[in-house]
Amino acid sequence: xxxxxxxxxxxxxxxxxxxxxxxxxxxxxxxxxxxxxxxxxxxxxxxxxxxxxxxxxxxxxxxxxxxxxxxxxxxxxxxxxxxxxxxxxxxxxxxxxxxxxxxxxxxxxxxxxxxxxxxxxxxxxxxxxxxxxxxxxxxxxxxxxxxxxxxxxxxxxxxx
Ligand code: SF4
Numbered sequence: 369x370x371x372x373x374x375x376x377x378x379x380x381x382x383x384x385x386x387x388x389x390x391x392x393x394x395x396x397x398x399x400x401x402x403x404x405x406x407x408x409x410x411x412x413x414x415x416x417x418x419x420x421x422x423x424x425x426x427x428x429x430x431x432x433x434x435x436x437x438x439x440x441x442x443x444x445x446x447x448x449x450x451x452x453x454x455x456x457x458x459x460x461x462x463x464x465x466x467x468x469x470x471x472x473x474x475x476x477x478x479x480x481x482x483x484x485x486x487x488x489x490x491x492x493x494x495x496x497x498x499x500x501x502x503x504x505x506x507x508x509x510x511x512x513x514x515x516x517x518x519x520x521x522x523x524x525x526x527x528x
Pocket of ligand 1: 478479480489494495498500
């Protein structure tokens with residue numbers, strides 16, 4: 369059972385400021401940018417294993433928070449329960465299998481993701497030759513949900 373799927377950028381962090389700022393503030397800003405993103409197992413024990421100094425409040429390391437009464441703060445935690453994590457895993461395996469079979473059958477439609485208006489086309493090196501254009505009725509984005517809500521998990525469960 370995974371404890372989370374987390375990542376952070378390995379790019380060198382730059383802190384921009386118009387005025388001179390103390391070194392400590394620069395370090396804090398850099399640390400903030402290294403805070404991991406992704407999805408964590410919504411379990412206080414697991415969250416504390418990720419961030420050993422966290423007793424309550426938001427973690428500076430992982431996308432999780434603990435309430436004053438010692439529970440997972442769902443509002444500030446990007447997390448799912450054990451059961452949901454299992455559904456996600458099975459859905460991912462199924463999706464990889466489905467996509468592989470489609471590719472083998474020759475289905476290679478242009479269908480880049482679109483999450484809150486962000487798409488991979490923005491920085492894609494093949495933009496010049498791929499010709500993806502939403503004005504073409506065959507070209508559609510694969511809109512992905514902003515957050516892994518209970519509804520999304522339920523839909524995945526039905527599909528696997
Ligand atoms: S520009 Fe074309 S190849 Fe690149 S991500 Fe977008 S759709 Fe895919």
